[in-house]
Amino acid sequence: MALSVVLESTIRNIDLAPQGQLKIEWVQGHMPVLNQLRKEFEQELPFKGKRVVVCLHLEAKTAYLAKVIQAGGAEVTVVASNPLSTQDDVVAALVKGGIGAHAWHGATAEEYHQHIHQALDFKPDYIIDDGGDLVSTIHRERRELISQVKGGAEETTTGILRLKAMEQNGELGFPMIAVNDAQMKYLFDNRYGxxxxxxxxxxxxxxxxxxxxxxxxxxxxxxxxxxxxxxxxxxxxxxxxxxxxxxxxxxxxxxxxxxxxxxxxxxxxxxxxxxxxxxxxxxxxxxxxxxxxxxxxxxxxxxxxxxxxxxxxxxxxxxxxxxxxxxxxxxxxxxxxxxxxxLVNLAAGDGHPAEVMDMTFALQALSLYALATQAEPLPVKVYPVPHEADLRVACLKLEALGLQIDDLSEEQKSYLSNWVHG
Known part of the structure; x- marks a missing residue:
């Protein structure tokens, strides 16, 4: 099959873009938390002038995350974290929308490795990783990029284990946020998704x-x-x-x-x-x-x-x-x-439901926001997702569901924080 190179991208067939766009529009209608963040990012442009490389499973929900980050002012390139989960029509739709991509379904091990290098040629300021392939490649083969990358976020348990091992060995070159460890991630994405x-x-x-x-x-x-x-x-x-x-x-x-x-x-x-x-x-x-x-x-x-x-x-x-x-x-x-x-759920299916990934990808977007808006560069280590971001996603999700919860009174707060009361 003939390959196309479009907008600094390497993809299988740009003509698949219309059906990929329909998939993205479908999940967008079921991701209210990301929709709210997109509105805010369009106003604030927190990623203006920054380059972001996203290495995740390239299907519709990931595509919408990339578009939300793009809406915040970033130049975005995507690359696959698994060759069997890539959906060529979705990748084509991203390229049509001005997002770079280096991926196609069924890539060989050699092609997969080449795609990661092509994505890193974009010289990202920030990364979103899944399983640590971007981080590993940067530290092993593309060390000239360590000073370029200001930080990133990791999606999975496996990736976080690798990051913590690198941190412990003094080998981690830039700060990373452990998105998988956020409560609104592991309690919902990992269990229900x-x-x-x-x-x-x-x-x-x-x-x-x-x-x-x-x-x-x-x-x-x-x-x-x-x-x-x-x-x-x-x-x-x-x-x-x-x-x-x-x-x-x-x-x-x-x-x-x-x-x-x-x-x-x-x-x-x-x-x-x-x-x-x-x-x-x-x-x-x-x-x-x-x-x-x-x-x-x-x-x-x-x-x-x-x-x-x-x-x-x-x-x-x-x-x-x-x-x-x-x-x-x-x-x-x-x-x-x-x-x-x-991964059977992505290689042989469409992955987690959109409503679940809405929460996870909102955490990714807010983690990237936290990195991009820091007054001073963070020391190099693995960080938890900021509690405010975890809570924000929870509140936005409740709001989208039309649910309300109780608030503590000042007296109740005082009772909980004072050891004298019985």
Whole structure:
């Protein structure tokens, strides 16, 4: 397929822009918090004269975040954080709207790496990252940009783990805000967004019933809680595998079975990994799985299901449906891997609902706003989202829902802050 280079962009087909624009308009109608911030940014222009590179899953909701940042006066370039989640029509619509882009669906590892470098050639003042690929590339291969970048925000648990390791080792070169750790992010995006979008991706890909099946969820963080909760709601029997004793107790008290993966592997019909670690499901687990078991990953990188072990055990492989690869083992059993072991909710679906990403992307926008409006440059470290920004998103969301809450009286505030009162 012929490629187009438009407005310092490398994309697949600019002619797809009209259908991509329709997708963006649809989510815009369901993102009231971002809509309010856009109005404010258009008045204030907090990013005027600044360059921003956004590395996220390039679908409609991300596209609208990029447009909101652009409305604040920034020049914006986007690049994919996952080659299978890129929607070429949405990317084309962004380019038509004056936003640079370097991405296409199904990019090879080499193309993916090249796209990141092309985006960084834009020489950003600020970045929004997902999983740490921008930050990692800057620090390993593009160190001349460290003094150019004034700060950024990170979307994911995985990315924050990498950032904190860099900070601890004295290797972080500019301040970063840990958006994933904001309450309005992990309580809603990770739990309700992941819970719904993972099962949306699995069900639309397999067209199989979940009720009556046994689902094994690896990891009981906020994302794992959401995946397990929705599986239970769909009528599945749920097993949780954990390495954290506290989280394992929580899963048990929430009504789920808890056991090691080697035991759960013999029982599961669906397996979903949500840990952020590698080799969560590997050779010894594949060897005891039942025929027809379906494997999916909802962690950031495609390392949680060990694909090398799976290939080594397989006598034959084939694609049986879009985003489903069959691995036929020597004894005749068949195991099925969804979306190449990449994020199933985005590689095989449309990702989190717009109403959920409205809150998360509002936090991204406000984090970028906090960085851009600082009177003095921040010391280099990983920062939490400002509490005022977290609370602002919560209040705007309630307002959009038409909900009101109570206020404390001065007497009540005094009571809560005074140890003398009984």
């Amino acid at each position: 992941t819970g719904q979008s993972v099962w949306d991706g699995i069900m639309r890909t397999t067209n199989l019933v979940v009720a009556g099946k046994t689902v094994v969820v690896a990891g009981y963080g906020w994302c794992g809680k959401g995946v397990a909760m929705r599986a239970k709601g769909l009528g599945a029997r749920v097993i949780v595998c954990e390495v954290d004793a506290i989280k394992a107790n929580e899963a048990w008290m929430d009504g789920f079975q808890v056991m090691p993966m080697i035991e759960a592997a013999t029982r599961g019909d669906f397996f979903v990994t949500v840990t952020g670690d590698k080799d969560v499901i590997r050779g010894e687990h594949f060897e005891v799985m039942k025929n027809g078991a379906i494997l999916a990953n909802a962690g950031h990188f495609d390392v949680e299901v060990n694909k090398d072990d799976l290939k080594a055990l397989a006598s034959e492989t084939r694609i049986v449906r879009p985003n489903i690869e069959e691995f036929k083992l020597a004894d005749g059993r068949k195991l099925f891997l969804l979306a190449e072991g990449r």
